Amino acid sequence: MAGRYHLLSVAVVNRSINLGEEMAIDIIPVRFYGFDTAIYAFAALIGLAIAYKAYKLHGLTGKKQHFYLATAFTILGIGLATLTLTSGYTYYRYFMFGQISLFDQVFNIDDLGFWIYGLSSLVAYSFLAMSYIPESRARFAPLIFFTVSYFAYLNIMLFAIMAYVAFNAVRHWLDSRDTNSGLVAAGFLLMAGFHAALPFATFSKLLYVAGHFSLVLGFIALLIMLIRVGK
Amino acid sequence: MPMVPPPVAKEPEPERRSQVQIYADILRLLQRKGGAAKPTHILYGANLSHKRLLKYLEVLLMQGFIEQASMGGRMVYRITPKGHVFLKELKKIEQFSEAFGVPI
Numbered sequence: 001m002a003g004r005y006h007l008l009s010v011a012v013v014n015r016s017i018n019l020g021e022e023m024a025i026d027i028i029p030v031r032f033y034g035f036d037t038a039i040y041a042f043a044a045l046i047g048l049a050i051a052y053k054a055y056k057l058h059g060l061t062g063k064k065q066h067f068y069l070a071t072a073f074t075i076l077g078i079g080l081a082t083l084t085l086t087s088g089y090t091y092y093r094y095f096m097f098g099q100i101s102l103f104d105q106v107f108n109i110d111d112l113g114f115w116i117y118g119l120s121s122l123v124a125y126s127f128l129a130m131s132y133i134p135e136s137r138a139r140f141a142p143l144i145f146f147t148v149s150y151f152a153y154l155n156i157m158l159f160a161i162m163a164y165v166a167f168n169a170v171r172h173w174l175d176s177r178d179t180n181s182g183l184v185a186a187g188f189l190l191m192a193g194f195h196a197a198l199p200f201a202t203f204s205k206l207l208y209v210a211g212h213f214s215l216v217l218g219f220i221a222l223l224i225m226l227i228r229v230g231k
Numbered sequence: 232m233p234m235v236p237p238p239v240a241k242e243p244e245p246e247r248r249s250q251v252q253i254y255a256d257i258l259r260l261l262q263r264k265g266g267a268a269k270p271t272h273i274l275y276g277a278n279l280s281h282k283r284l285l286k287y288l289e290v291l292l293m294q295g296f297i298e299q300a301s302m303g304g305r306m307v308y309r310i311t312p313k314g315h316v317f318l319k320e321l322k323k324i325e326q327f328s329e330a331f332g333v334p335i
Contacts (some may be wrong), residue, residue: 053324053327056324057324057327057328057335060251060324061335063249063250063333063335065333066333073251131331132333152261169331169332171332173332176329176332178330180326180327180330181330181332182330183330184330184331184332224326225330226327228326229322229323229326229327229330230323
């Protein structure tokens with residue numbers, strides 16, 4: 001479960017490799033084992049449901065912004081589904097065999113899941129941000145996001161992109177005062193909260209739990225929105 | 232020195248409707264008119280040129296969202312059950328799009 005560290009920052013990744021598994025697993029409270037996997041599974045399902053709806057929207061309008069929205073949630077859903085599988089498998093091995101390593105002592109399957117999730121989140125959030133950029137300027141956006149992210153700490157970058165997305169969603173909600181827009185804004189803010197809490201999980205296990213609750217609440221807000229618009 | 236009139240604040244230009252919005256406007260107009268309307272009523276209600284209106288009506292006819300009918304000896308366009316279903320689905324999609332603040 002060193003993967004949690006991998007998302008924190010480049011520096012911490014190196015630390016986790018040096019320190020090995022024992023240190024890495026230390027950021028997750030024992031009572032929370034497995035709950036994070038359930039949260040990822042729930043979030044993946046909601047993400048893919050939103051993607052399905054967004055593809056229907058794109059099929060109707062053919063607009064690039066709707067395509068970005070659909071692509072963002074597809075990639076995010078796939079990333080979270082991967083994390084569900086790898087994290088679930090890691091817990092399974094931990095509870096059944098008392099070991100979490102698959103490849104070697106420092107890089108296990110959970111790490112791989114987190115790397116895939118981290119990269120897919122980066123791409124997904126970039127697409128989300130692009131859906132808020134006017135079409136004429138959107139073509140420059142991927143270049144900006146990917147160039148910056150290469151040099152920055154991954155998790156901080158994820159927070160920054162999500163904060164931008166959440167800012168636009170909140171601004172839209174303030175303009176429209178629409179309940180569904182409010183739910184989307186709340187969802188994005190809580191998703192940003194997940195990435196804000198994770199880098200500090202090294203200081204307190206509670207922040208790891210708080211971050212995951214923030215993530216699940218964010219996806220619950222998106223689920224409520226989906227149910228409301230589906231009526 | 233000649234008096235220069237103060238600059239007039241520009242009113243924001245109305246946003247261009249997308250094709251989907253125009254189809255929806257025509258179908259909603261038919262709904263409001265009790266399900267059927269004459270071409271001239273649709274022309275004014277949907278705010279389209281005659282040429283563009285014919286193009287949109289042709290697509291709606293082909294898709295089975297409207298049908299031609301005769302009412303009091305005059306030709307009218309009538310919204311079909313499929314057209315009603317389309318409008319209902321479109322409303323959901325519009326709400327979804329609106330929730331994300333990405334216009335349809």
